[in-house]
Amino acid sequence: MLVDPRRRWLPAALVLGAASLALTACTPNTPQAASTGGSAASGAVTVTSTDDACTLSSTQAPSGNVTFRVTNKGSQVTEFYVFAQDGVRIVGEVENVGPGLSRDLIVQAPAGSYRTACKPGMSGQGIRAGFTVTDSGKPVYADASSQQLLTTATTQYRAYVKEQTEQLVTGTAKFVAAVKAGDTAGARALYASTRSHWERIEPVAESFGDLDPRIDAREADLEKGQTWTGWHRLEKDLWPPATGYTALTAAQRTTVADQLLADTKELAKRTTAATLTPAQLGNGAKELLDEVATGKITGEEEAFSHTDLWDFQANVDGARIAFTSLRPALEAKDKALATTLSTRFDALQKELDQYRKGDGFVSYTDLTPAQVKTLSTRVDALSEPLAKLTGAVVA
Incomplete structure (x- = not known):
């Protein structure tokens, strides 16, 4: 970055x-x-x-x-x-x-x-x-020249990252307020929808190597001696395991929540100063599909809340928006690839839409192994041509 x-x-x-x-x-x-x-x-x-x-x-x-x-x-x-x-x-x-x-x-x-x-x-x-x-x-x-289209694509995507980060700050402030007030139901209701803004821009957010582990580290990924903070620390406290877990005290909860909000505000400051290249858009789209394949489709990301399908959708959103921003430039160079990507994004979205419930999705635990396999197949089918996007637009 x-x-x-x-x-x-x-x-x-x-x-x-x-x-x-x-x-x-x-x-x-x-x-x-x-x-x-x-x-x-x-x-x-x-x-x-x-x-x-x-x-x-x-x-x-x-x-x-x-x-x-x-x-x-x-x-x-x-x-x-x-x-x-x-x-x-x-x-x-x-x-x-x-x-x-x-x-x-x-x-x-x-x-x-x-x-x-x-x-x-x-x-x-x-x-x-x-x-x-x-x-x-x-x-x-x-x-419009090819370079103009690429410049416009990065300008549009940078505006998208900025807007999503603003939404993330606003949602996180509400989530933190609920956590600190001891409003478990309210915090649970805000958790997945607010995290969607993070998941949509994850390649950009992860580029800040000091902030990403503080905001989004999973328990299974903690390094020796690392203090666990951020979304997943609070997730575990909001959806605690049935046995073997000691709840955070009110003071501990406040400390973690305040740190999450402070880190999110710092992320917003940094993203407004970030510049992006067409290659970063294409690579970021592929990274988001990789995130789906390695974390969301397996149910490992949201180990306690099981809101993985919210994250799945947000990653797909971010990947598709990067592709759509680049699409005019791609069509000028490889129209067949643009058509293939559009078709496969549609197929994946149609599959994912089956699991909508109200404004969100069913719990990941409601999916059968066969349904998970079908989603995984759709992700793989999109991932292969998406890997060609960067090379096609910057060649």
């Missing part, structure tokens, strides 16, 4: 990947976005962000260059995002829009469904709404 202490500004013009992800959009329980309706046939889509609303002048625009003119009429610094249909992959963003200020975001957008979000206070999931890009009949990427 190369680290560069740069400002947190992203280029205004971002290129959207050619395909949407086959995942469910996430609609937060926040104030609703509003729109005056209609279509921005020409000119900019105006976005008015306040402390409790995100109002767009239109709900759709023709494909090609789409300009969002963001004005902050609230009392807090705000951000504006355009997400793919899944509500996770970031197409473009503008941040640090102070009260009374305006900024433009220009995206090159193919026809499809998207989601927009204002983030007053620059935290949480934001105030979201749907947005449609209709087919203008004009090519979107005709003038």
Whole structure:
């Protein structure tokens, strides 16, 4: 991982990947976005962000260059995002829009469904709404060079890592508060969903060698003399073994929880200064599938909570978003590989979707050996072509 202490500004013009992800959009329980309706046939889509609303002048625009003119009429610094249909992959963003200020975001957008979000206070999931890009009949990427597409891919993915880290900090703060309050049920309810943000960006998070073992070390992986802290230390205390376990005292629980939050905030600081290369995106996607194969599919990761399928899904999310960011560049060089990867991501997701329960998944212990084997087969089928991604896009 190369680290560069740069400002947190992203280029205004971002290129959207050619395909949407086959995942469910996430609609937060926040104030609703509003729109005056209609279509921005020409000119900019105006976005008015306040402390409790995100109002767009239109709900759709023709494909090609789409300009969002963001004005902050609230009392807090705000951000504006355009997400793919899944509500996770970031197409473009503008941040640090102070009260009374305006900024433009220009995206090159193919026809499809998207989601927009204002983030007053620059935290949480934001105030979201749907947005449609209709087919203008004009090519979107005709003038984009391979290098431009790769640069855009890394810019998009860096924005995604930043947004996921922000969500991780917010969720961890809530989780820590529940742990310290002795609210076992509340902490259990937050555990898997919050960890998903970590699992989605695990290759980046793991690159910080001092933070990763403090945040995510499993008991089985502890080195001699290593103090066990982080998510899995608290996991064991929340889902204690039936025998042979001594619960943490309130003071010990507070110490571990506070350290987890402090380390997570430090992670957020470091990821904002991180730069990424196209090779790191491709390699990271493969690493995430390897994580699934070696830890999640075996049930070893969440040894006490058995929430491994949440982690499984988050790893697949992260891998697919890296691939989708690189897809326009990949299609220019190896369209067959792009098609194969898309098809196999879909097949794996379809298999995983069978085990959804409410907003999450069934316990790993509910799976039969045959079901685990089928999931493993789908992972292997995707892993083989995914290993070719980096070489194809950087060749």
